[in-house]
Amino acid sequence: MSQQNIVVGVTGGIAAYKMVDVVSQLRKAGFNVHVIMTANASQFINPLTFQTISQNAVMVDQFQAPSHWDVRHISMADKADLFLIAPASANMIGKIANGIADDMLSTTVMATTAPVLIAPAMNVHMYENEIVQQNINRLKALGYQFIDPEFGRLACGYEGKGRLASNDVIVNTILEFNCLKDLQGQKVLITAGPTREHLDPVRFFSNPSTGKMGYALASQAGKRGASVTLISGPSHLPDPKDVNTVRVQTAQQMYEAVLEHECDADIIIGAAAVADYRPVQQAAQKIKKAQDELTLTLVKNPDILREIGKHKNNRILVGFAAETHEPLKYGLEKLVKKNLDLIVINNVSDSDAGFAVDTNRVVLMDVEGNEEKIELTSKQQIAIAIWDYIVKHLINKEA
Ligand SMILES: Cc1cc2nc3c(=O)[nH]c(=O)nc-3n(C[C@H](O)[C@H](O)[C@H](O)COP(=O)(O)O)c2cc1C
Incomplete structure (x- = not known):
């Protein structure tokens, strides 16, 4: 000290x-x-x-x-x-x-x-x-x-x-x-932002995520002494200070980047809003407006957290659940299914919380059955509360 x-x-x-x-x-x-x-x-x-x-x-x-x-x-x-x-x-x-x-x-x-x-x-x-x-x-x-x-x-x-x-x-x-510096010595890997799944060179599937939550988690972890890698989908936010930021576009690229960095990590947080599906085919040229109907076939993307959950060893794995109804029920399901230690659940149907706004209100739920509610506040404050929770319940618990 x-x-x-x-x-x-x-x-x-x-x-x-x-x-x-x-x-x-x-x-x-x-x-x-x-x-x-x-x-x-x-x-x-x-x-x-x-x-x-x-x-x-x-x-x-x-x-x-x-x-x-x-x-x-x-x-x-x-x-x-x-x-x-x-x-x-x-x-x-x-x-x-x-x-x-x-x-x-x-x-x-x-x-x-x-x-x-x-x-x-x-x-x-x-x-x-x-x-x-x-x-x-x-x-x-x-x-x-x-x-x-x-x-x-x-x-x-x-x-x-x-x-x-x-x-x-x-x-x-x-x-x-x-x-x-309660995260001193910890190696942290965080995903953030949306992914883009291209249909052709000028069109893609995505979602309104801006990356603010994941970036806030990364910069807070850096300030608390962790060595941080941030794998970010397309975001207008600048690279956080002292954070190794890797920029990707698609879910597949995000998955590969996570695999490349995961061995080093003690704590992995999946805050990215990864597209569940991508078009089977990506046209090399812009698709012309010819037919009256266009049928697209989508194929499932890798579920990044679930894959890591299968071989997580001693790592602490944290996921986010963005739900529009029964958030706690679906959040708990995800926690178990993906072998997570902690899930951060938000109801993205609230206009002042979740996607593309500066504020959020969340519920933290861990494997021990502990629950903590964080009322509406800035994403920076939510990030601080999430790290406080991880340090108190997941890191120090093991000490
Ligand atoms: C006796 C006295 C007590 C004061 N106490 C306070 C105070 O407790 N809080 C406050 O905001 N301003 C207080 N003020 C007014 C501030 O001193 C004043 O707004 C000043 O411009 C603040 O300058 P600073 O922010 O550069 O220190 C007090 C002024 C005097 C004369």
Whole structure:
């Protein structure tokens, strides 16, 4: 754990002083802590206090001459295994949610790929303000995580929700957080996106999958220390950072790519929406509009997960079920039939979940009969919850 770097961003609120204890606890827990303060935060507490407690230089001004020849906000953004912003002012939440990077803290947050935890603290009416709530929801949808403020008496004299979460809650959230690289050493293989089954050079069978769920799983696994290979059908999404991405078109190509990489994998997740059938024949030339009726014969594609399930050995195998009716019943059937350890079941008839939307709501069901429901949230959050579940129920169970 001593290798872990936590960057703590402190903004201008009364609760800034509480972070002295949080930084101290994180140091004692073995983390290397780097504090960035906004200029307004330094009205509330002197940077020297954090410098002494963290035993690292405290950054406030991004244009201050660096002690080393590096660009300070970039080097700190890269160094972070986890970013904590506490207390997070309404102002800072608004800036991050709207892409404003005009000081050391907001610029570093913008440049980091580390998970960001935000602990807001403010007057109850500020917290309940619709603009603040929209900014929070926007950030949540983008994968930023929040440590909710508590209800209680506020420094401004009001009573309500807005008090910074207690120091213990903040520290425990960090200790339990996935920055602990709980997938370190694991080799993960993930399929994502749709497949395309061509009828002729310009027409194909496919489905509306965009790959978002599989890509989110891949990037989260990478952040948690796994070595990740992503086998993706056609998707407009860019290759996730630090993930070996292999692009394919058809189910057959996806199957072959999986076979090529599966021996290396400890965990295989089939998140791709693989076409069950393909045309028997693929015309070399565009099919002309000649006959009134055109009969196509389709042939079954390999069932990738089922094939792997037959010889899975010690691997953890996770599948997805996209169902339009009786999702739990069909999900359970798939879990058993394909010899999976875990199935992620979603009802794709919901307009806000499943295919081609940014959100999802799923049920996780494993071989032990455990079930966990994840309510509507961003696919990034679903990915985090799926990995949390795998680590807790499938990896650590075997330890
Ligand atoms: C005494 C005092 C207490 C404040 N407490 C808070 C607070 O708890 N939360 C908050 O969002 N803003 C608070 N503010 C307002 C912020 O300091 C202000 O919005 C500032 O622009 C935030 O800057 P920063 O986000 O760059 O730190 C407080 C202001 C004062 C004068």
